[in-house]
Amino acid sequence: MSTDFVGAGDNGQKVRRESDAAIVSRENARAHTFEENASFTPTVQGVDFLERAAERTKGSSLWRDTWRRLKRNRMAFISLIFIGFVSLIAIFAQHIAPYSFAAQNANEVLAPPSWSHWLGTDDLGRDLLSRLIYGAQVSMAVGVLTALVSLVMGTVYGAISGWIGGRVDALMMRIVDTLDSIPTLVLLILVKIMFDSIDQGMNPEVRAVAGVLLALSVFGWLMLSRVVRGEVLKAKQTLYVESARSMGASDRRIIFRHIIPNITGPIIVVVTAQIVSNIMFESFLSFIGLGLQPPYSSWGVLANDGWKTIRTYPHLIIAPGLALFLTMMAFNIFGDGLRDAWDPQTKKE
Amino acid sequence: MTAEDIRRASHPVIRQLGIILPIAALAGIVFTAIWSFAGFLIPNSVIIGDVVLVIVFLVFHATTHGLTGYVLKRLMQTLFVIFTIASITFFLLRVIPGGPFDENKALPPQVKAAIDAKYDLNAPIYKQYISYIEGIATGHLGYSYTYVGREVSSIIAESLPASMQLGIFAMILALMVGIPAGVFAAANHGTWKDNVTMIAATSFISIPSFLAAPILITIFCFGWNLLPVALWNGTTFYILPVIVLGMQPAAVIARLTRSSVLEVSRSDFVRTAKAKGLKQRTILFKHMLKNSLIPVLAYVGPVTAYVLSGSFVVEDIFNIPGIGKHFIMSVTNRDYPMVLGVTLVFATMLILANFIVDILYTYFDPKIRLT
Numbered sequence: 201m202s203t204d205f206v207g208a209g210d211n212g213q214k215v216r217r218e219s220d221a222a223i224v225s226r227e228n229a230r231a232h233t234f235e236e237n238a239s240f241t242p243t244v245q246g247v248d249f250l251e252r253a254a255e256r257t258k259g260s261s262l263w264r265d266t267w268r269r270l271k272r273n274r275m276a277f278i279s280l281i282f283i284g285f286v287s288l289i290a291i292f293a294q295h296i297a298p299y300s301f302a303a304q305n306a307n308e309v310l311a312p313p314s315w316s317h318w319l320g321t322d323d324l325g326r327d328l329l330s331r332l333i334y335g336a337q338v339s340m341a342v343g344v345l346t347a348l349v350s351l352v353m354g355t356v357y358g359a360i361s362g363w364i365g366g367r368v369d370a371l372m373m374r375i376v377d378t379l380d381s382i383p384t385l386v387l388l389i390l391v392k393i394m395f396d397s398i399d400q401g402m403n404p405e406v407r408a409v410a411g412v413l414l415a416l417s418v419f420g421w422l423m424l425s426r427v428v429r430g431e432v433l434k435a436k437q438t439l440y441v442e443s444a445r446s447m448g449a450s451d452r453r454i455i456f457r458h459i460i461p462n463i464t465g466p467i468i469v470v471v472t473a474q475i476v477s478n479i480m481f482e483s484f485l486s487f488i489g490l491g492l493q494p495p496y497s498s499w500g501v502l503a504n505d506g507w508k509t510i511r512t513y514p515h516l517i518i519a520p521g522l523a524l525f526l527t528m529m530a531f532n533i534f535g536d537g538l539r540d541a542w543d544p545q546t547k548k549e
Numbered sequence: 550m551t552a553e554d555i556r557r558a559s560h561p562v563i564r565q566l567g568i569i570l571p572i573a574a575l576a577g578i579v580f581t582a583i584w585s586f587a588g589f590l591i592p593n594s595v596i597i598g599d600v601v602l603v604i605v606f607l608v609f610h611a612t613t614h615g616l617t618g619y620v621l622k623r624l625m626q627t628l629f630v631i632f633t634i635a636s637i638t639f640f641l642l643r644v645i646p647g648g649p650f651d652e653n654k655a656l657p658p659q660v661k662a663a664i665d666a667k668y669d670l671n672a673p674i675y676k677q678y679i680s681y682i683e684g685i686a687t688g689h690l691g692y693s694y695t696y697v698g699r700e701v702s703s704i705i706a707e708s709l710p711a712s713m714q715l716g717i718f719a720m721i722l723a724l725m726v727g728i729p730a731g732v733f734a735a736a737n738h739g740t741w742k743d744n745v746t747m748i749a750a751t752s753f754i755s756i757p758s759f760l761a762a763p764i765l766i767t768i769f770c771f772g773w774n775l776l777p778v779a780l781w782n783g784t785t786f787y788i789l790p791v792i793v794l795g796m797q798p799a800a801v802i803a804r805l806t807r808s809s810v811l812e813v814s815r816s817d818f819v820r821t822a823k824a825k826g827l828k829q830r831t832i833l834f835k836h837m838l839k840n841s842l843i844p845v846l847a848y849v850g851p852v853t854a855y856v857l858s859g860s861f862v863v864e865d866i867f868n869i870p871g872i873g874k875h876f877i878m879s880v881t882n883r884d885y886p887m888v889l890g891v892t893l894v895f896a897t898m899l900i901l902a903n904f905i906v907d908i909l910y911t912y913f914d915p916k917i918r919l920t
């Protein structure tokens with residue numbers, strides 16, 4: 201089958217289209233076989249021809265190409281499956297966990313692993329496996345939700361800054377620079393103090409996570425806004441933006457309907473990296489006692505609990521540490537694979 | 550004085566200053582670090598000497614490469630940014646309801662008034678702000694709420710050295726392990742050696758310090774009884790925290806070095822060198838390494854600042870009396886002057902590190918222009 205490459209469209213979509221000659225010759229061949237069939241009517245041939253041609257030229261989109269390359273990368277694919285597995289556990293934590301995260305059993309304090317408690321219990325008799333499962337919920341929620349918030353904030357901020365340009369751009373980027381020169385953990389903690397003292401009348405369960413969430417979202421968008429701004433600056437020079445503008449599209453429409461869909465690749469790569477660092481930061485915050493507070497469970501809280509009994513019961517800290525390690529590893533490998541799959545040109549071979 | 554003048558100078562030492570000065574500065578820092586790692590107390594004069602060496606090198610490089618204007622501009626900007634951060638954090642902490650002394654509800658009004666008067670909390674907020682900024686300008690960061698009667702600056706001065714030591718050791722370890730590992734992986738590109746190195750690097754990036762630390766402690770402290778579990782009193786105390794803190798930067802540096810060495814190895818000047826029949830080693834060390842260190846530099850700047858200012862988690866785990874621990878304490882105790890002071894110190898370090906890295910860019914790659 202002869203196919204020729206029509207070329208990358210302005211929006212980067214690679215459209216593979218069979219050459220007309222090839223289609224015509226094949227259609228003719230088919231028409232000949234059809235001629236033996238009585239139901240075939242030559243008058244419909246033209247319409248039929250076009251329809252079939254349209255069917256056959258189904259483009260291989262950028263997304264599909266990426267997916268295909270990602271599937272070929274075995275490590276990245278296994279990581280993706282693992283991430284999906286952890287996500288499922290996180291979503292259905294309430295149904296999977298054998299015990300509640302706060303249920304104490306005074307008869308079984310620091311019990312070794314057994315049939316009723318697969319990973320044993322902690323110093324208050326709480327089931328470690330259940331706490332680990334609820335911890336997955338918090339960690340994944342923090343990772344994904346903060347990434348979403350910073351995705352929206354960073355994209356909008358960066359797009360506006362890059363699109364308007366000039367003095368507004370300089371000012372907006374100076375703000376980002378200033379925020380960026382406060383070390384991340386310090387900024388996190390400052391926002392956390394603020395949040396904790398403002399909202400006194402909230403549902404404690406929501407409040408426990410919300411402080412960490414907000415704190416992580418506040419700094420998370422900085423890097424993304426830089427990336428988006430750079431990409432928007434580049435996109436401003438392209439032909440498709442010029443043509444959209446010449447057709448009278450509004451600024452908002454150009455930014456959100458034309459530019460942003462075209463810079464999804466770099467955005468996704470940054471956001472994946474963001475999820476990794478957010479999960480890590482959450483557990484660090486909780487570990488040093490400034491994040492989530494017990495009885496709520498996150499992997500950092502569990503590690504902090506386990507630290508007290510490291511000498512006698514090392515499994516209490518190894519288990520959450522291992523869970524975090526495996527998740528981080530999966531996200532890192534998947535992120536690398538995604539970057540390579542998205543843009544094979546930049547793959548560092 | 551321009552680079553051209555230096556090149557034409559009569560004395561060979563002057564001609565080579567561009568190499569002698571950075572090596573001297575680097576050697577000074579490494580020597581001091583080894584000396585201190587051996588458990589000796591470093592006299593202040595040596596530390597000042599190191600700083601002077603670095604500054605001399607930076608000034609020399611800036612003047613000979615026409616960067617003086619840029620450096621002055623950046624210094625002004627730095628002052629402005631520090632001022633902005635100080636103001637923002639000040640107002641953020643004052644605006645939020647609830648003060649550090651609200652916990653004890655039974656506080657008699659007289660006592661409360663006395664405390665407020667002592668810490669100057671009755672004055673209108675703009676007056677507090679002015680005195681606060683004045684204090685920063687003169688190096689006074691106010692009095693701590695929790696350590697009664699102690700100045701924040703003296704607490705910082707006391708706890709910063711341990712954090713700096715830990716950070717410098719960890720960074721040296723990271724560079725010493727990371728760069729060779731990256732070059733090794735790139736040199737064996739595509740083989741199992743490369744794969745093993747990269748898998749190891751990815752796992753070191755993913756391993757949280759509260760998993761690495763317990764494993765190492767269980768092996769070296771409880772199992773073999775070789776090293777102490779915590780504290781910061783000498784060589785044996787330094788080993789584990791430095792490994793735990795340096796592990797992740799080392800892995801990132803290895804990955805960056807590998808990819809940038811591979812990129813450089815495809816460039817024209819390397820092909821020329823190969824065509825000339827130079828030895829593999831000469832090409833690697835004389836032609837490629839300096840060029841491939843630029844992406845590494847971009848990472849090393851901020852991470853040095855982060856590591857120097859004390860990794861909170863590692864200091865917490867190993868109970869090191871550093872500044873990170875004080876910061877956590879001050880946050881839980883709502884010791885606002887302390888929070889403000891530590892934030893300022895951290896921010897200053899980060900800004901300075903980025904500044905130095907920007908100047909170093911032009912050293913490693915003269916084509917880069919700073920504006």
